[in-house]
Amino acid sequence: MTKLTPMDSDTGARTILVIYTGGTIGMLSGEKGYQPEPHYLASALGNSRRFNDPTGDSHFSNSSSIAEWRTHRGTATPDGNRSPVGTRGSSSTLPVRSTRPVTLQDDISPSVQLGDGVYETFLPSLITPTSSTDKRIRYVVLEWQPIIDSSNMEFSDWIRLASEIELNYSFFDAFLILSGTDTICYTTSALSFLLEDLGKTVIVTGAQIPLSHLRNDAVDNLLGALSIAGRYIIPECCLYFNHTLYRGNRVFKHSSFDLDAFSSPNFPHLVDVGTQIVVNWRNILVPRAVRRFRAHKSMCPHVATLRLFPGITAASAHTFLSPPIQGVILQSFGAGNAPQRKDLMDVIKEACDRGIVVVAISQCSKGSVTATYAAGRSLADGGVVPGADMTPEAALTKLSYLLSKSELSTADVRKLMEIPLRGELTVPVGLSASVPSGLDGVQSVMAHLLRLSTNTPASSTYSSFGALQIEAPPSQSLTERAKDVTASWSLTASDAASTAIAILPYLIHLAASKDDIHALKFCIDAADTAAADPSIEASESGDPVSAIISRGGAAGIVNALDTARRAPLHTAALRGSVACTEVLLESGASVHLRDSLDHTSLYYAARQGHEDVAMLLVKAGANLAGADLSSAAKQMVSLDSAKDQLWVALLEQSESLG
Numbered sequence: 090m091t092k093l094t095p096m097d098s099d100t101g102a103r104t105i106l107v108i109y110t111g112g113t114i115g116m117l118s119g120e121k122g123y124q125p126e127p128h129y130l131a132s133a134l135g136n137s138r139r140f141n142d143p144t145g146d147s148h149f150s151n152s153s154s155i156a157e158w159r160t161h162r163g164t165a166t167p168d169g170n171r172s173p174v175g176t177r178g179s180s181s182t183l184p185v186r187s188t189r190p191v192t193l194q195d196d197i198s199p200s201v202q203l204g205d206g207v208y209e210t211f212l213p214s215l216i217t218p219t220s221s222t223d224k225r226i227r228y229v230v231l232e233w234q235p236i237i238d239s240s241n242m243e244f245s246d247w248i249r250l251a252s253e254i255e256l257n258y259s260f261f262d263a264f265l266i267l268s269g270t271d272t273i274c275y276t277t278s279a280l281s282f283l284l285e286d287l288g289k290t291v292i293v294t295g296a297q298i299p300l301s302h303l304r305n306d307a308v309d310n311l312l313g314a315l316s317i318a319g320r321y322i323i324p325e326c327c328l329y330f331n332h333t334l335y336r337g338n339r340v341f342k343h344s345s346f347d348l349d350a351f352s353s354p355n356f357p358h359l360v361d362v363g364t365q366i367v368v369n370w371r372n373i374l375v376p377r378a379v380r381r382f383r384a385h386k387s388m389c390p391h392v393a394t395l396r397l398f399p400g401i402t403a404a405s406a407h408t409f410l411s412p413p414i415q416g417v418i419l420q421s422f423g424a425g426n427a428p429q430r431k432d433l434m435d436v437i438k439e440a441c442d443r444g445i446v447v448v449a450i451s452q453c454s455k456g457s458v459t460a461t462y463a464a465g466r467s468l469a470d471g472g473v474v475p476g477a478d479m480t481p482e483a484a485l486t487k488l489s490y491l492l493s494k495s496e497l498s499t500a501d502v503r504k505l506m507e508i509p510l511r512g513e514l515t516v517p518v519g520l521s522a523s524v525p526s527g528l529d530g531v532q533s534v535m536a537h538l539l540r541l542s543t544n545t546p547a548s549s550t551y552s553s554f555g556a557l558q559i560e561a562p563p564s565q566s567l568t569e570r571a572k573d574v575t576a577s578w579s580l581t582a583s584d585a586a587s588t589a590i591a592i593l594p595y596l597i598h599l600a601a602s603k604d605d606i607h608a609l610k611f612c613i614d615a616a617d618t619a620a621a622d623p624s625i626e627a628s629e630s631g632d633p634v635s636a637i638i639s640r641g642g643a644a645g646i647v648n649a650l651d652t653a654r655r656a657p658l659h660t661a662a663l664r665g666s667v668a669c670t671e672v673l674l675e676s677g678a679s680v681h682l683r684d685s686l687d688h689t690s691l692y693y694a695a696r697q698g699h700e701d702v703a704m705l706l707v708k709a710g711a712n713l714a715g716a717d718l719s720s721a722a723k724q725m726v727s728l729d730s731a732k733d734q735l736w737v738a739l740l741e742q743s744e745s746l747g
Contacts (some may be wrong), residue, residue: 189208
């Protein structure tokens with residue numbers, strides 16, 4: 090069996106690590122009901138042509154057209170398959186690192202200990218069928234041993250998950266966790282905080298009916314999650330269920346019976362899956378910190394949830410708030426109200442004065458804690474922190490996460506509980522400062538475009554957009570030339586705004602290629618303003634206006650792709666612009682985007698020998714991936730050159746990360 094590096098460019102596929110912790114999705118019927126069975130899930134997926142088609146001979150890989158199907162049918166076996174394929178039918182394996190040794194049924198690849206609590210195992214890889222629209226997805230299943238029921242999930246298990254994602258972070262494009270649904274919202278919430286400076290997609294899913302049953306929701310949930318994780322970069326910990334991708338720390342389980350088992354009443358969906366996959370980019374978090382990903386590996390166990398009820402006694406509350414408790418999530422009535430008995434309020438105030446962090450959230454599934462009523466203000470007067478519209482799961486795991494950070498004081502924890510760290514709560518957001526609107530806005534954009542492109546040949550090395558070539562008298566000012574260009578235009582205010590925005594993707598690539606920080610920042614500010622303007626709406630047309638607005642302004646423009654699918658960060662890396670690279674990273678540019686040649690911005694920085702830019706990208710979480718690895722060796726000529734030494738350093742980093 091061939092061994093591949095996780096992002097082997099020969100596969101043409103995105104790579105995903107699937108961590109199977111347990112849950113209904115992989116269970117079989119036993120004497121006592123549904124029970125987990127070791128190795129069943131990977132075997133079932135490996136033997137399903139819907140989930141594994143290494144030779145491309147399945148019906149799924151040969152049904153994009155009638156002609157293709159008829160050709161395939163003439164050469165296939167009676168059942169439509171040329172050869173049976175199981176989990177060992179894959180032609181390759183991928184190295185996976187884990188916190189514990191992995192035991193396979195046939196011991197084909199025993200775990201090798203790399204260090205204290207770090208093991209590496211080559212696991213059989215599976216690959217989805219070919220598709221006319223998407224790249225294939227290569228994935229491996231790392232199964233926990235023993236498999237655990239989600240009701241037995243503990244803080245240490247969340248830390249283990251975070252650790253295993255960290256160990257494999259530089260080796261895979263995305264991560265998919267399979268878990269039981271009873272505590273899945275605690276898992277997604279905890280991971281959203283433990284995975285710090287996340288830049289890749291992490292999706293958690295499960296099922297109400299096992300994969301082993303003919304009629305089930307496991308196939309749709311697993312295939313949908315794989316499709317999203319293999320196609321998009323959504324840098325959040327998410328929950329996928331019943332054709333919907335949710336922010337992981339915004340959901341709760343509302344039904345143990347329905348296949349539509351989860352709700353997110355206080356925050357819209359991230360992705361809706363129907364006849365098409367619709368990504369609601371405006372709702373997705375944009376990482377702005379220029380730091381590498383890391384997993385926080387500690388949680389405070391001395392936290393709990395206290396649900397208020399009519400008649401609760403002060404004695405009960407006092408006992409609950411006694412040592413060793415350090416933090417409490419207080420589920421209050423309505424908008425944050427509590428019984429106004431002095432003895433109860435005194436107990437809560439005394440606990441807050443002792444340093445216990447008490448956070449009030451609502452017992453209602455929809456709505457937020459506010460100081461609307463006197464019954465709610467008394468809690469705030471006693472030192473209770475308002476938890477806005479956080480779910481019980483998000484509030485508890487966030488409090489546990491913050492209390493585990495020794496560098497934070499009690500006052501720091503209380504302050505941070507009111508601030509959204511991973512989009513877990515809603516705060517009022519004011520509109521950004523305005524930029525010129527109407528024709529003035531168009532002229533401002535055109536002035537920048539003219540300044541950068543007039544009489545200057547566009548370099549195809551840096552951008553596939555090209556530049557407008559406009560001749561003008563040298564004595565004429567940029568503003569005058571811009572007015573001349575737009576003089577004959579008859580536009581409404583909305584049309585003018587849309588026109589200005591439509592030019593921004595061209596302008597930002599041009600600005601990056603010319604190392605023009607002023608124009609670069611102008612594009613980012615203009616995109617932010619457009620996204621905050623309620624009069625400008627995005628459509629489903631896929632035009633530049635919709636892309637910028639729907640992706641949240643700056644995040645849309647700094648990740649805008651040209652015809653070669655290069656982002657401005659690719660352009661800045663090729664140009665060797667340290668300043669542009671810094672601005673783009675701080676504005677949400679993704680270091681993991683790959684162009685049509687499957688190359689990252691780090692690859693281009695290294696190819697041009699721009700060490701300063703390469704180090705900035707590495708600091709922000711970049712590593713050589715995909716076609717970068719196979720192309721890097723071809724770029725090296727002599728190890729005596731500074732450029733080749735940079736290649737060697739980056740290759741060694743890519744091999745050692747994790």
